[in-house]
Amino acid sequence: MNDELQRIQDEIVMMLRTVYDPEIPVNIFDLGMIYDIDIDDDFNVNIEMTFTSPSCPAADYILMDVQMKVESVKGVKSVNVNLTFDPPWDKSMMSEEAMLELGLL
Numbered sequence: 001m002n003d004e005l006q007r008i009q010d011e012i013v014m015m016l017r018t019v020y021d022p023e024i025p026v027n028i029f030d031l032g033m034i035y036d037i038d039i040d041d042d043f044n045v046n047i048e049m050t051f052t053s054p055s056c057p058a059a060d061y062i063l064m065d066v067q068m069k070v071e072s073v074k075g076v077k078s079v080n081v082n083l084t085f086d087p088p089w090d091k092s093m094m095s096e097e098a099m100l101e102l103g104l105l
Contacts, residue, residue, distance in 0.1 A: 005039055007075075008039055012047075018069060032089065032094045045080070
C-alpha cells in the first residue's frame with residue numbers, strides 16, 4: 001500500500017472510531033461492526049459493515065454518520081457503505097478494549 005492510501009486508511013479508521021451506537025458506549029470500529037474497508041486506486045471507499053442487531057433502532061443515524069465522517073477524510077473521492085448480516089455480529093468480534101469497556105473481560 002502506498003503512503004497516500006495508508007494515510008487515508010488510517011484516517012478512515014480514526015473517523016470510524018468516532019461513530020457510536022447511541023445505546024452502546026463503545027465505537028463501532030472496536031465493536032467489530034466494520035468488516036472491511038476497501039480503497040481503490042481512485043480513492044473511492046467501500047465499507048462493509050453490520051449492526052449488533054438487524055433491528056437496530058439507530059441504523060439510519062449510524063449509517064449516515066459513517067458516510068459523512070468517511071467522506072470528510074481528505075482525498076476520499078466517494079464512499080459506499082454496504083450493510084450485511086453475513087456473518088452475523090457477535091461479541092467475539094469486539095476488540096479487547098471494547099470488551100474491557102463493557103465489563104466482558
